[in-house]
Amino acid sequence: MSKGERRVYQGVERGQPFEIEVDGEKIVAHEGETIGAALLAAGRRTLRYTHKLEQPRGLYCGIGLCQECRMTVNGIPNTQACQTLATPGCQVETQKSFNKRKS
Amino acid sequence: MKECDFVIIGGGPGGIAAAIKAAQAGVNVTLLDENERPGGQCFRQFEKGFTVADPDALGPDYRDGQELLHQLNSMQDKIRYLNNTLVWGIFEDRTLALARNGTTSSLRFKHLLVATGAYDRPVPFPGWTLPGVFTAGGAQKLVKSECVLPGQNILLAGTGPLQLVLADQILKAGGRIEAILEAGNIGENWIRGLMGIWGNWDFLKEGMRYLRSIQKAGVPFLRSHVILEARGDGQVEEAVIAKVDKNWRPRLNTARSVKVDTICLGYGLVPSTELTMLAECEHKYDLKQGGYIPLRKANMETSVPGIYAVGDGAGVAGRKVAIEEGCIAGISVASALGCIPHAKAREQIKPCRKRLDKINRFRKILDDISLPRKGLYELATDDTVICRCEDVTLKQLKAALADDTIQIKDLKRMTRIGMGPCEGRMCGPSIIEMMRHRLNAVAEDVGYLKPRPSIKPVALGVLAGNNSRS
Numbered sequence: 043m044s045k046g047e048r049r050v051y052q053g054v055e056r057g058q059p060f061e062i063e064v065d066g067e068k069i070v071a072h073e074g075e076t077i078g079a080a081l082l083a084a085g086r087r088t089l090r091y092t093h094k095l096e097q098p099r100g101l102y103c104g105i106g107l108c109q110e111c112r113m114t115v116n117g118i119p120n121t122q123a124c125q126t127l128a129t130p131g132c133q134v135e136t137q138k139s140f141n142k143r144k145s
Numbered sequence: 146m147k148e149c150d151f152v153i154i155g156g157g158p159g160g161i162a163a164a165i166k167a168a169q170a171g172v173n174v175t176l177l178d179e180n181e182r183p184g185g186q187c188f189r190q191f192e193k194g195f196t197v198a199d200p201d202a203l204g205p206d207y208r209d210g211q212e213l214l215h216q217l218n219s220m221q222d223k224i225r226y227l228n229n230t231l232v233w234g235i236f237e238d239r240t241l242a243l244a245r246n247g248t249t250s251s252l253r254f255k256h257l258l259v260a261t262g263a264y265d266r267p268v269p270f271p272g273w274t275l276p277g278v279f280t281a282g283g284a285q286k287l288v289k290s291e292c293v294l295p296g297q298n299i300l301l302a303g304t305g306p307l308q309l310v311l312a313d314q315i316l317k318a319g320g321r322i323e324a325i326l327e328a329g330n331i332g333e334n335w336i337r338g339l340m341g342i343w344g345n346w347d348f349l350k351e352g353m354r355y356l357r358s359i360q361k362a363g364v365p366f367l368r369s370h371v372i373l374e375a376r377g378d379g380q381v382e383e384a385v386i387a388k389v390d391k392n393w394r395p396r397l398n399t400a401r402s403v404k405v406d407t408i409c410l411g412y413g414l415v416p417s418t419e420l421t422m423l424a425e426c427e428h429k430y431d432l433k434q435g436g437y438i439p440l441r442k443a444n445m446e447t448s449v450p451g452i453y454a455v456g457d458g459a460g461v462a463g464r465k466v467a468i469e470e471g472c473i474a475g476i477s478v479a480s481a482l483g484c485i486p487h488a489k490a491r492e493q494i495k496p497c498r499k500r501l502d503k504i505n506r507f508r509k510i511l512d513d514i515s516l517p518r519k520g521l522y523e524l525a526t527d528d529t530v531i532c533r534c535e536d537v538t539l540k541q542l543k544a545a546l547a548d549d550t551i552q553i554k555d556l557k558r559m560t561r562i563g564m565g566p567c568e569g570r571m572c573g574p575s576i577i578e579m580m581r582h583r584l585n586a587v588a589e590d591v592g593y594l595k596p597r598p599s600i601k602p603v604a605l606g607v608l609a610g611n612n613s614r615s
Contacts, residue, residue, distance in 0.1 A: 050292040050318040057194025074194025079291040087276035087380050094536035098379050100276025101295075102533075102571075104283020105186060106179070107264050109566040109602070110274075110533060120566070120602065124283070127192070 048083045060130040071128035078104070078111050078123035081134075089113050089123050090137035113137055149175045151478050152241065152254040154232050154420060157185020159456030159467035159474075160260035161213050166475030166493075168223035171484045175252070176217075177230045177243065183217060184210055185262055186282060187464045189290045206464060213468070234598030235424045239451070244603050248610065256451050256478045259421050260471065263414035263435060263457035266517065267571045269531050269539075270524035271374040273410070277381030281311050281411030294320045296407025300384050302326040302372040303411030305515040309355035311409060316362045323405045325359065326370040326386060328393050328412070328521065329514040373400060373524060375408055384408055393520035413515055414461045415574045419596040421447060421454050430588035433512045434460035436574050437593055444477035444494075445470055453478065465504050469497045522578045532572040534565020542576070551584055552592045553577060562594070566602045569594035 049056070049072075057073025064081060071080035078101050081089065088098040089111045102110040106125045114135040115121040123134075151167055153160045156178030164174045176183070182190045188210025191197060217224065227245065234242035241252045265280035272278070277296060279287075281303060284295045288311075299315060300323050301308050312325055359366060367386075373395055374385040387400040414435050418428060421439040426447035428437045438460040439447045446453050453474045456467030473494050480490035525531060527540040537560050545559040553576060556562055562576060563569030573594040580591045599608075 048294045048297070050288070050294060052319060053197060054292045055196040056292070057192075072194060074192035075291055075293070076192075079287055079293045082287065082295065083293050089276070092530075092533075092536050095530070097274060097530070097536070098276055099274060099533070100380070101279060101283060101287075102274075103264060103280050104286045105264065106601075107567060108280075108533065108571050112566075 048085075060128075062128050062130070062132045062134060064134045065136055075128050076124055077113065077115065077121075077126050077128045077132070077134055080128045081123065088136065091139045093139045096139045146240070146251055146253055148253040148255065149173070150254075150482055151175070151256045151258070152177065152252065153258040153260060154241075155185065155260035155262060155456070155458070156180065156183035156226070156228075157260060157262050157456060157467065158187055158210070158213065158464040159262075159458075159471035160185070160258065161188075161217050162468040162471030163258050163260065163453075163455060163475035163478075164224050164471075165213070165216050165220060166472045167479045167484075168220045170476065170479035172223070172475075172479050172482055174224045175254075176224055176226045177232055177241075178226065178228050179231050181228055183214060183226060183228070186286070187262075187467075188214060189286065190214070191290055195290075195292065209464070231599075231601055231603070232420060233600055233603050235420060236598075242598065244599075244607055247607055249603070249607050254451075256453070256481065257424075258445075258453045258455065258471075258474050258478070259424075259439075259447075259458060260454070260456045260467070261417040261420055261458040263416045263461050264570065265410065266412040266415050266435070267575055268410060268412045268517075268521055268524070269529050269572075269575055270372065271526050271529050272376055272381070274530050274533060275375050275377055275381050276379070277377065277406055278375055278408045278410065281307060281409045282414075284407075284409040285311050285314060288314045288318050288320070292318065294318055295409065296381075296405075297321065298323050298405050299407045299409060300324055300326070300372065300386075300403060300405040301409050301411065302328075302370075302384075302386070303409075303413070304328045304517075305411065305413055305511065306352060306355075307413075308411045309352065309359065311411060312364065313355045313358045316358055316364070322359075322362070322364045323403055324365040324367055324386075326372060327366065327368050328371045328389060328518075330369050330391055331514055371395060371521065371524070372408065372410075376402075381406055381408055389520055391518070393518035394523065395520065412517060412521065414457060415570075416461055417458045417570075419568070419570075419600040421452070421458070422593070422596050423598065423600065424449055424452055426452060426454070428593075430577075431460065432578075432588075433516055434462065436577070437588075443473075443498075445474040446477070451481075462505070462508055466501060466508070469501045469504070472497045473501075517578065519582050522575060522582060531576065532560070532562040532565065534567050534571070535561040535563075537562050537572070542579075546580070546583065551580075551586065551590065553580060553594055554592055556580070557594060568596060568600060 111123040455470035
């Protein structure tokens with residue numbers, strides 16, 4: 043996805059900005075944003091890889107049902123990025139397939 | 146263990162309306178909601194941290210919602226609202242299993258209302274699992290409550306009025322929409338056709354407003370069009386679209402590619418019936434209402450006495466129907482508990498039913514346009530992943546089906562469909578349709594993926610740990 047502004051500012055005041063870390067890279071999130079939204083705003087759309095086919099997956103249903111956005115957050119695997127609010131300094135990791143994890 | 150007179154699951158329009166009506170009659174209500182704040186998907190409130198300058202700009206459903214939410218807030222002495230609470234099972238002796246703040250507990254009820262809403266209908270086609278493909282509801286949540294656009298250049302594909310709502314919201318937020326594909330054959334004069342239905346002016350006004358906003362932005366609205374394929378290296382880069390016939394089968398000579406980075410799919414909604422199914426309420430299949438729905442009496446009671454169901458989770462029909470049904474259920478429970486005399490309850494229900502009838506006349510027409518047709522379920526190719534959790538492809542499904550499997554539960558055993566963390570929500574509805582058409586069977590013969598507790602993933606530590614009782 044091309045770079046560019048995805049946050050909407052018109053008519054909205056956002057909460058305090060802070061940094062979070064995704065696979066070692068620092069990105070900005072605002073208070074009140076889910077991890078999924080902050081990643082999307084930073085242009086990161088792949089959140090995990092599937093176990094068998096190792097396909098990339100991102101936000102899909104966005105309401106906590108499809109489980110496609112499972113990431114490892116502060117060491118806890120299978121955390122839903124679409125349901126989990128970003129907190130200052132939180133450590134987020136893309137979830138790899140079983141095969142990749144073994145190696 | 147505490148026993149509650151009236152427990153409501155789901156803090157959307159239907160659940161809130163029922164809570165208010167029952168509380169007004171003097172019933173002590175416990176309202177369980179998975180979200181941080183009440184409102185459901187429809188009246189979703191902003192997260193803490195956001196301030197909105199002009200809430201009126203958020204549309205009429207937001208305003209309706211504020212009214213209901215305000216009423217709910219003013220009745221805290223009668224309504225106990227438990228947020229962040231997942232009901233993960235229903236067990237014998239009218240017992241609910243809850244997970245809240247990392248602990249699990251149980252709760253008994255005398256009367257239960259299931260108002261769990263609906264979710265976007267999954268439709269598999271090549272590339273539908275690529276990052277950048279969102280459900281319309283997911284995109285809407287991002288735009289509406291987190292003020293983040295799902296992408297830079299967006300294609301909307303699906304059917305029905307919810308697509309128009311999403312388009313309006315994206316445009317207002319400054320997003321760019323490449324085109325809106327409506328699979329239904331609406332015809333040139335559909336607005337005039339709808340005008341013929343006397344009395345539902347606010348619906349029509351709303352629809353017209355959305356259409357005008359789309360027209361003003363110069364967004365092409367393509368009738369009888371579907372998306373055939375999403376393509377891209379690791380994420381969406383283009384979409385292949387085509388015109389369809391009346392069965393929504395693509396005319397391949399009309400197929401063309403459009404450059405987009407984001408696709409939002411809104412093929413209607415599927416009712417969340419996991420809890421009514423767990424409670425062993427009888428269900429029937431009605432695709433016009435989204436799929437399997439619980440059978441209900443006029444007072445919204447299911448086949449299991451004391452268990453009621455309202456709103457989209459009992460048949461997709463939108464927020465206005467959910468509110469009226471919620472009122473009816475709330476009054477009925479109050480009457481069953483002896484808080485108001487039967488005659489008075491009947492009197493109170495009458496105007497709700499009248500409004501319901503009026504809305505339903507209008508809905509029938511929209512339902513006919515938006516009913517998912519056969520062709521939609523023929524888009525997947527052999528390599529298309531149908532079950533997202535378990536990476537099961539159409540090829541594997543076909544191989545298993547060749548074995549004379551006729552029930553979806555057999556297919557589950559053979560292929561692992563529906564055994565992943567989404568618990569079959571993302572594959573079940575389309576596999577039922579695929580099997581139904583392929584085997585020329587009725588959906589009830591195909592069956593459904595039986596929900597099991599927990600109906601959503603609950604960490605083992607939560608289940609094993611603090612087993613407190615509330």
